[in-house]
Amino acid sequence: MAHPRRFAGSLLILAVALAAATVLAFAFDFPPKDIAVLIAVAAVASSVAGVGGGLVLRRLRSRPARVQTMTVALSSVLVAATGVVTAALAMFISFHDLVLLFVVLIVASGVAFGAAWQLGDDIGAGAEQVGAYARTMVGSDGRISAASAPPVTGPGELASLAGELAAVSRRLDESQRRERALESSRRELIAWVSHDLRAPLATIRAMAEALDDGVVDDDAAVKRYHSQIRTDAERLTALVDDLFELSRINSGSLRLGSEKVEVCDALADALAGAGAAAEVKGVTLVERVAPLPPIEVAAREYCRALDNLFDNAIRHTPPGGTVTVEAAASAEAAILHVTDECGGIPDADLPRVFDIAFRGDQARARDDRGGGLGLAISRGLIEAHGGAVTAANADGGCRFTVTLPSGAR
Incomplete structure (x- = not known):
């Protein structure tokens, strides 16, 4: 034309x-x-x-x-x-x-x-x-430069072309950074998952061989071995489920469940499970829940997101500590705060809290029995509802904030 x-x-x-x-x-x-x-x-x-x-x-x-x-x-x-x-x-x-x-x-x-x-x-x-x-635009190391376009002599079309090249360069640079971050997360995930798979599998194998060889024969030891095998198998099952859920989120194939509930009902269900876990750990769970707007959420996905947040807070709060859950409504959203007493997260680590396989410093890593996937899954599921989740340090701990707009799916 x-x-x-x-x-x-x-x-x-x-x-x-x-x-x-x-x-x-x-x-x-x-x-x-x-x-x-x-x-x-x-x-x-x-x-x-x-x-x-x-x-x-x-x-x-x-x-x-x-x-x-x-x-x-x-x-x-x-x-x-x-x-x-x-x-x-x-x-x-x-x-x-x-x-x-x-x-x-x-x-x-x-x-x-x-x-x-x-x-x-x-x-x-x-x-x-x-x-x-x-x-x-492309350096000798293959990295994209995001430098601004230089002043260009000549017709405005050439200046516009330079501006378009600069915009494309910035987008490519951002894409490269995301790709490098994703590749780093993948390597870290493989390392963590390999570690988390190796320990329970070694335990299951050793106990199964002991039972097969008759090394243990008294009823109490056999029962203990069976219990440990079941516990490790459940841990492996949970890890596989997390990996499957995360793959659905990252691949874009996640579809929210058809069962819809009010956000206040989903919160109540999640708090019921968290209360039992907090009691076993010796952590006090404080609930300050105000009436929430009538927002419908996918029951399974939203409850799992909250379960992961509550489990993370309880797991990193020492016995005798307190986890506080506050819920309130604004003009346009339902807002949930989960505050623990984990001692806080280094400022340099805060932007990575929701990264795949991130566990923070060594002290937190040793105490973390999961695969480092729970918070990443929570973020993916909450964002699938059109909401957002953030993390910040609070007095003596960390506060996670979930915002769910009233127009959420």
């Missing part, structure tokens, strides 16, 4: 020029017959010269911009000269007047050539600047 538009623009300019010439001739009371002859002769002669110049310009399309602009200027001069000479001969203008016209035409041509040269030089310099910037 681009070529027809360009031809249409050229034809429109020609039509406007013919109309302006006709109006000018009538304004000075030229005879209509002379006007028709003058315009026809000038149009035919100029068109022939213009077509010739256009063919030459097309063959020079791959040449530098300076050559093309000079060709355009030369074509314009030849078109004007051809039209003037042809019209002068047709109207029997004196040789003296014709020479005067050529004097004026030569001076105007000099100005046109100078402007064309400068324009071509500006376009060439701008193209070199854009090319140099494009070459610096």
Whole structure:
């Protein structure tokens, strides 16, 4: 569609020029017959010269911009000269007047050539600047540079092109950073999962071999071994479930369940389970729940997100400590705060709290029996509902804040 538009623009300019010439001739009371002859002769002669110049310009399309602009200027001069000479001969203008016209035409041509040269030089310099910037976008190490576009000489299109390259560079740089972070998370996840799989599998294997070989035969030891095998199997099952849930979130294939409940009901169910876990750990669970707006959530997914948050808070709070759950409603959202007494998280680690397999410092890592996936799953499930979850340090601990807008799915 681009070529027809360009031809249409050229034809429109020609039509406007013919109309302006006709109006000018009538304004000075030229005879209509002379006007028709003058315009026809000038149009035919100029068109022939213009077509010739256009063919030459097309063959020079791959040449530098300076050559093309000079060709355009030369074509314009030849078109004007051809039209003037042809019209002068047709109207029997004196040789003296014709020479005067050529004097004026030569001076105007000099100005046109100078402007064309400068324009071509500006376009060439701008193209070199854009090319140099494009070459610096990718460093020798393969990383994308997010530097701002330099000032560009020449037409605005080149400056716009440099701006587009800068925008693309920033997007590629951001994409590379995400890819590097994802690759780092993958390696860390594989390391953590390998560790978490190895320990319970080794325990199960050793106890199963002991039972098979008859190393233990008293009822109390056999019962203890069976109990430990079941506990480790359940731990492995939970880890596999977490990995499956996380893969659904990261692959974009997560579909919220069809069973919908009010957010206050989901919170009550999650608090009931958290209360039992807190009692076993010796942690006090304090509930400060205000009435919440009637927001429907997917029962399984939202409850699992809250279960992970509560489990994380209880697990990292020492016995005798307190976990506080506060829920309140704003004009547009339901807001939940979960505050523990874990001692706080280093500021440098706060942005990574929801990363896959992140466990923080060694003290927290040793105390973490999970695969480091719970908070990542919580974030994915809450965001799937259109909400958000954040973490910040509070007095003596950490506070997680869940915001669920009233328009949540």
